[in-house]
Amino acid sequence: MKHLGDYFAMGKYFFVFSFGFLFILGCQRTDKVEKEIxxxxxxxxxxxxxxxxxxxKPEDIPRLKQKYPYLFPSQYADSVWVAKIKDTIQIELSAEAENQFGNLGEESSKLDLLFKHILYYFPDYEIPKVVTLASDVDYNNKIVLADTLLLINLDNYLGKEHKFYSGIQNYIASGLDKRFMISDVVSAFAQKVVPLPHNRNFLSQIIYYGKILYLKDKLIPQDTDAQKIGYEPDQLAWAQANEEQIWRYFIERELLYSTDQKLRQRFLDPAPFTKFGLELDNESPGGLGRYMGWQIVRSFMKNNDVSLQQMLSLPADEIFKKSNYKPKK
Structure with a gap:
C-alpha cells in the first residue's frame, strides 16, 4: 500500500521532470532563434x-567636411578645426582611442551581431551608418543615434581608471568602459521603439525602464545582466540579494501609484546609490527602480504569450497585473 508520502515524492519527481523538460525545450527554441539570427x-x-x-593635415579639412558634413557645424571657421588637429589633448585622445580599440575587431563583431538581432525583431529597421569619433569626452553623449546615422564616441570607453576621467564622479566613470558600449547602443535604439509612459506614476516609470532592459535581454543576450543595467557584478549581486526587501519597501510605502516626481531622482536617475532614506543607502547601487521594473517585465513575458513588440506597447498597469510578479527571496 502506498503512503501519502509516496504520492508527494512522486509529485516532486514529476515536477522536477516537467521543469527539466520545459527548460530543455526553452533552450532548444532559443538556439533555433539564434541560428536564424x-x-x-x-x-x-x-x-x-x-x-x-x-x-x-590642415589641407584635409575641406575633404573631411564634404565627407562628414554633420560633424562640422557651419558656424565654425576652418581655423577652428585646424587648431583642433594641432591640439595636444586631442592628439592624445586620438592616440588613446587607437590604443584601446585598434581596428575595432571585437566591437565591430558585437555591433554586427546586435544589428542582426534588431533586424530579426524589427525587420523594417534601416541599419544606420556607423561613425566612430574621439573628441571632448562628452559622457552625456556617448552614443548618438539618428535615423540613418550612429555616432560612437570612443573616448568615452577608455576604462574607468583612465586619467582623462580623473575629475568625473566614480558612479559615472564606472560606465566609461568598452564593455558597456553595445548596451549603450541598445539604450539609444530603445528611444525609438519603447513608447514613453503616458501615466506619471512610479509604476509606469519603473516598467518603462524594465521594457528597455528586457529589450536588451533579447537584443544582446550574450551580455551579462550587469552589463545590460550598467552595474558592477557586486552591485548586481546586491540588487538580487535584496530584491524582496526592495519590493516590500515599495509596497509598504505605497509608492507604485504615487506621482511624486522626487521618486525619479531617488530610484531611477543615475546616482552613486539609491535613496531609500535608510542606513544601508550607501551600500546600494543607484537606479534600483529600473532593476525592479526589469524583474516585473521579465515575469510578465514568462507568464504571457505575447511578442516583444506587443509587450513594448502595453500599458504598465496591464503588464504589472498580468506579470504575477513575486520577488526572489
Missing part, C-alpha cells in the same frame, strides 16, 4: 572618422 546580413558600414581626423 546568425544568418541575417546587416550590410553594416563603419567609418573611422577618429582615425581620419587624427591623421589629417
Amino acid at each position: 546568425a544568418q541575417i546580413d546587416t550590410n553594416m558600414q563603419i567609418s573611422r572618422f577618429d582615425r581620419e581626423f587624427a591623421k589629417a
Whole structure:
C-alpha cells in the first residue's frame, strides 16, 4: 500500500521532470532563434572618422567636411578645426582611442551581431551608418543615434581608471568602459521603439525602464545582466540579494501609484546609490527602480504569450497585473 508520502515524492519527481523538460525545450527554441539570427546580413558600414581626423593635415579639412558634413557645424571657421588637429589633448585622445580599440575587431563583431538581432525583431529597421569619433569626452553623449546615422564616441570607453576621467564622479566613470558600449547602443535604439509612459506614476516609470532592459535581454543576450543595467557584478549581486526587501519597501510605502516626481531622482536617475532614506543607502547601487521594473517585465513575458513588440506597447498597469510578479527571496 502506498503512503501519502509516496504520492508527494512522486509529485516532486514529476515536477522536477516537467521543469527539466520545459527548460530543455526553452533552450532548444532559443538556439533555433539564434541560428536564424546568425544568418541575417546587416550590410553594416563603419567609418573611422577618429582615425581620419587624427591623421589629417590642415589641407584635409575641406575633404573631411564634404565627407562628414554633420560633424562640422557651419558656424565654425576652418581655423577652428585646424587648431583642433594641432591640439595636444586631442592628439592624445586620438592616440588613446587607437590604443584601446585598434581596428575595432571585437566591437565591430558585437555591433554586427546586435544589428542582426534588431533586424530579426524589427525587420523594417534601416541599419544606420556607423561613425566612430574621439573628441571632448562628452559622457552625456556617448552614443548618438539618428535615423540613418550612429555616432560612437570612443573616448568615452577608455576604462574607468583612465586619467582623462580623473575629475568625473566614480558612479559615472564606472560606465566609461568598452564593455558597456553595445548596451549603450541598445539604450539609444530603445528611444525609438519603447513608447514613453503616458501615466506619471512610479509604476509606469519603473516598467518603462524594465521594457528597455528586457529589450536588451533579447537584443544582446550574450551580455551579462550587469552589463545590460550598467552595474558592477557586486552591485548586481546586491540588487538580487535584496530584491524582496526592495519590493516590500515599495509596497509598504505605497509608492507604485504615487506621482511624486522626487521618486525619479531617488530610484531611477543615475546616482552613486539609491535613496531609500535608510542606513544601508550607501551600500546600494543607484537606479534600483529600473532593476525592479526589469524583474516585473521579465515575469510578465514568462507568464504571457505575447511578442516583444506587443509587450513594448502595453500599458504598465496591464503588464504589472498580468506579470504575477513575486520577488526572489
